Amino acid sequence: MTEDRLLAGLAALAADAPDGLFDRIAARWVSVPGPIGELRVAFTDHGVAYVHPREGFAEAFRERFGRPLLPAARPPAGLLPALRTGRASGVRLDLRELSDFQRDVLEAAREIPHGEVRPYSWIAARIGRPRAVRAVGTALADNPVPLLVPCHRVTRSDGAVGDYVFGAAAKERLLMAEGVDLERLRRLAGERVFYLASDTTGVVCFPTCHNARRITPAHRHGFRTLAQARAAGYRPCRTCRPAQVAPE
Amino acid sequence: MSAIDPVCKALLDDLDEGFAELYAAHRNLVFSTALRLSGNWACAEDLTAEAFLRAYRALAGYDRDRLAALQPRAWLMTILMNVWRNAARTKSRKPPPDLRDEPVDVVDPGQDVEAAAMRQETGDELAELLGLLPEEQRAAVVLRHVVDLPVSEIATVLEIPQGTVKSHVSRGLQRLRALGGAR
Numbered sequence: 186m187t188e189d190r191l192l193a194g195l196a197a198l199a200a201d202a203p204d205g206l207f208d209r210i211a212a213r214w215v216s217v218p219g220p221i222g223e224l225r226v227a228f229t230d231h232g233v234a235y236v237h238p239r240e241g242f243a244e245a246f247r248e249r250f251g252r253p254l255l256p257a258a259r260p261p262a263g264l265l266p267a268l269r270t271g272r273a274s275g276v277r278l279d280l281r282e283l284s285d286f287q288r289d290v291l292e293a294a295r296e297i298p299h300g301e302v303r304p305y306s307w308i309a310a311r312i313g314r315p316r317a318v319r320a321v322g323t324a325l326a327d328n329p330v331p332l333l334v335p336c337h338r339v340t341r342s343d344g345a346v347g348d349y350v351f352g353a354a355a356k357e358r359l360l361m362a363e364g365v366d367l368e369r370l371r372r373l374a375g376e377r378v379f380y381l382a383s384d385t386t387g388v389v390c391f392p393t394c395h396n397a398r399r400i401t402p403a404h405r406h407g408f409r410t411l412a413q414a415r416a417a418g419y420r421p422c423r424t425c426r427p428a429q430v431a432p433e
Numbered sequence: 434m435s436a437i438d439p440v441c442k443a444l445l446d447d448l449d450e451g452f453a454e455l456y457a458a459h460r461n462l463v464f465s466t467a468l469r470l471s472g473n474w475a476c477a478e479d480l481t482a483e484a485f486l487r488a489y490r491a492l493a494g495y496d497r498d499r500l501a502a503l504q505p506r507a508w509l510m511t512i513l514m515n516v517w518r519n520a521a522r523t524k525s526r527k528p529p530p531d532l533r534d535e536p537v538d539v540v541d542p543g544q545d546v547e548a549a550a551m552r553q554e555t556g557d558e559l560a561e562l563l564g565l566l567p568e569e570q571r572a573a574v575v576l577r578h579v580v581d582l583p584v585s586e587i588a589t590v591l592e593i594p595q596g597t598v599k600s601h602v603s604r605g606l607q608r609l610r611a612l613g614g615a616r
Contacts, residue, residue, distance in 0.1 A: 191610060194559045195578035202464035202481060207456055209482045210489070211449075243449075251490045253452045 205230075212250065213257030214242070219268050219332060220362060221355045227254060228261045232277030236330045238351065249329070250282060271299050271363055273333040283329070286314070290324040297338040300363040301393040301425065302370070304342040304379075310429040326350060332359075344374025365393055378407030380427055382419040389414040394425035440505045445497060452489055459509055460485075462580050466510065469575045470517050472564040480520060484513040510582070510590040514572065521568070562612045566605050569593075573601035574609070 208230040215226050216239070225242035227235040227250075235246055246254055267273035274295070280288050289312040296311075297303050305325075309318045325336040326348055337356045341347040346367065349356035360367060373379070373392055382389035383400040389408065390397035408414040411427050421428035440458055444451030463484055468477035488509055492500070563571055569591070576587045577598070584602075588595045 188606075188610075191559075191606060191613070192578055195574065196581070198469050198560055198563075198575075198579045199461070199465040200468050202460040203478065206460070206464070206478055206481060207453075209478070210456070210485045211453070247493060251493065252486065253449045253489050255449055255453055 211253040211255055212246070214246075214254055215257045215260045215264075217260055217265060217268060220271070220359060221351055224268070224332075226260065226264060228257070228264075229279045231279035231281060233261060233264065233330055233333055234279040234282070236332055267333060271332075271335070271359075273335070276333050278330055278333060280329075286312075286317075286320065287324045287327065289314075290321050291328060291330075291334045291336075294325065294328075294336050294339055295334050297335055298395070299335075300365055301391070301395070302338050302340045302360065302365055303391060303425075305339055305347070306342065307391075307427075307429050308339060311426075322348070338363075340370075342374070342379055344371040373407065376407065377409045380408040380411060380414050382406045382408060382414050382417070387419055388422050389419035389427060390422040391425045391427050394422055396422055396424055437501055438503070438505055441500055441503050444492060444500050444503075448492060452485075452492065455488070455505055455509070456485060459506060462506070463509060463513055465580050466513060466575055467517065469560060469563055469579050470571060471520075472560060476520070480513065480516055483520075484509065484516045487516065488512050504589075506582075507586050507589045510576070510586075511592075514590060518568075559609070559613070562609050565612060566608055570601050570605035570608065573598055574605035577602045578606075 212227045212229045212234060214228075217224055217226055219236075223239050225235075225237050225239055226233060227237075227242075227246050229252075234250065237245055243254060246252075261277070263273075263275040263277075267276045280291060283291070290308055293308045293311040305318050305321050306315070308325075309315050309321045312321075314320070321339075325339055328334055328336045328350060331337070331350045337346075337349055337359045339347070340356075340360075344367075346353055346356045346360065357367060370392060373381075379392070380389050381392050381397040381400060382405070383397075384404050384406060385400075386396075388396065389411065406414075406417070406419075408417070408419075411421065415421075440451065440455045442451075443454040460481070464477055464481045467480035467484070468474065471477050471480060491512070495503075563575065566574065572591060573587060576582045576590060577584065582590070584595050584598050587598045591598065593601075
């Protein structure tokens, strides 16, 4: 091979960086209306990575992700309807920076239907870590994509709504907007009722399960524990799955 | 001291917008180098993405004086070389990959068929020969003759004296010629 041919050959080995490679490096952000005011949303080529109030968004993103952040021309597919309806199963999420445990917690929280709540212990049991209730609370408090993973639907079993990334007041507002009767939940909790059963179906549910909401007062029976409901002959609902909670 | 690099100026104005300019200015340089060092399209994408991410994280910690004094191209290429060496080291420590997971003959999607066929005949053979060079010779040849960096800058990037750069380049070329002739 001659010197000239060799050098020309080497020079010809230069190549253009493929289009789209920048999207593997940088995230994009948009400003969108949300149920609790204007939100900033960051997303990557894998999906939505961060939902944050306008204040301090860019700094918090940089701190947490260490990734460049540039404005996007438009929101990612499905984001606007998800925020409008509170039904976010159609939005792709980028949860790569989380630990397996955190990701499991968020995946479980994602299963809670609009307008219903579950206790922290339900999530812990659902992911096979029934004793990790406290860690579940921490993982939810650190949820990078609130609203899209509805961590506001995880509440304390004593009837208090519990902590929330946007504050407890916002959590109450969100739940009430979804039609959760918090007053009633607190009243039931005050009476030490955490499960509702129907003597027509023989099924016991969490109080906010859509099956429990259909039970007429004459046929409704409250229980403090699932074990008591079972002893009385009721079987756990297959929709809200109260049996996920570790047996008492 | 020469005038401040336009990319540095952009970085001083706004880190994220400035980073987009840094990327636009040097993406082909970084990618070409990564491609010819690693010899693999997918690896080159990984190395490029990793190098730019590390660059961003470093920039986020720099104060204004450090940003103003930055020589972005040489600095970026130094990061790439470190990323490449780390990746090569990790790879050599790991057992060989399961071939079923390897993409079969990754073709440059940016090339049309004819150009790809051309490269197949000439470029691919030479690219393969590059892979047979010892790492320091390969790095010197790629930086000097594929992406056309001056020897002084290569010395900075590889953290070796200019004379050593020149000898790596000339030994590398000699070896390529010998290997090419042997085929």
